[in-house]
Amino acid sequence: MNKLIAALSLATAFFAGAAQAETLKVGFSPEAYPPFWVSSPGGSWTGWEPDFITALCAEAKYDCELVPVAWEGIIPALLNGKIDVIMNSLRINDERRKVIDFSDKYYEVVTQVAAAKDVKMGIEPADMAGKIIGVQVSTGYQTYAQKHYAAEASEIRGYASQDEAYQDLAAGRIDAVLDGAIAMDEFLKTPTGACCDVKGSLPRDVETLGEGYGAGLRKDEPEVKERLNAAIAALRQNGTYAKITAKYFDHDIYGDGQ
CATH class of the missing domain: 3.40.190.10 (Periplasmic binding protein-like II)
Known part of the structure; x- marks a missing residue:
């Protein structure tokens, strides 16, 4: 009986750990940046990027949690493990690549x-x-x-x-x-x-000015990058990206290289 209890406890701990591993803490700066980030009563956030994050996490099979972080400390928060990814209109550029990795871009503007x-x-x-x-x-x-x-x-x-x-x-x-x-x-x-x-x-x-805006990631987590990149591509292909964008814009914001 004791061996059975021990085995069940070990299994429970394993599955709890696996579930926790699927939770992604998404860092963002809690400041209005309409129509990408719009503050709502009660401290919640709406806008294009929260909608996109929700769809992206569902597609990538992540349980995402939005974590507010001051902008100037958002990359350190990623590196020290306070958050797992930055999704806050973060430009992809070579300077930031020295310390973090990026997903593929998910939008771009002039x-x-x-x-x-x-x-x-x-x-x-x-x-x-x-x-x-x-x-x-x-x-x-x-x-x-x-x-x-x-x-x-x-x-x-x-x-x-x-x-x-x-x-x-x-x-x-x-x-x-x-x-x-x-x-x-x-x-x-x-x-x-x-x-x-x-x-x-x-x-x-x-x-x-970078190569568009993407998710900021730690360099030692290629699986997260692969899953997010696959999800970005899927949302573009299945029409979800266009549907979300149409709520806020009258044109495609993915960009063609500008």
């Missing part, structure tokens, strides 16, 4: 520059002479601005969130902001965003 409507300016480095440019820290936008605009601009000002950069733009405390076209369009539709308009789209720069 990067744009916004400034006050009454200011006539382009997006060339010379157009930024003497200007303060706002960017969210630890993003491709910050890297792009430092690489292409730092020599001419009076300051590249970093913000903890994109919303803070937009608020300072509207208040006239900075002269321009870099952001993805979709999120920028959402800001410009708001009463606060009525101050400003798009001055142009940045040329593609893979080194700084």
Whole structure:
């Protein structure tokens, strides 16, 4: 009897461990980034990316748990095991590949520059002479601005969130902001965003703006990468991706290389 109990206990522990191994803690920064992330009453989140995560996890047979993490600490949280994957509009680029791995991309957008409507300016480095440019820290936008605009601009000002950069733009405390076209369009539709308009789209720069947005992963977990990549492809093929996207956009956001 004791041997039977021991065997049953061992089996229970094994299956409990296996079930736990199938749980994926998905890290995201708890800040609004409509229409990708929209806060709802009670602390819940809606938007394109939460919907996509739900579908992706179901397809990959993972039990996913959303875990809020401050943006500037999200990669360290992945590396120290607090979370298992980052899915938060994280750009795929070579700099991040030095420390983490990525899934295939699951969307891509053009990067744009916004400034006050009454200011006539382009997006060339010379157009930024003497200007303060706002960017969210630890993003491709910050890297792009430092690489292409730092020599001419009076300051590249970093913000903890994109919303803070937009608020300072509207208040006239900075002269321009870099952001993805979709999120920028959402800001410009708001009463606060009525101050400003798009001055142009940045040329593609893979080194700084990356190769699209993907899931950030630890390098030593190829099985997770394989399962997520297979699920991304399946959602694209079976129409789920298009169905989710149609709820928020009037066009395909997967991208064709831009």
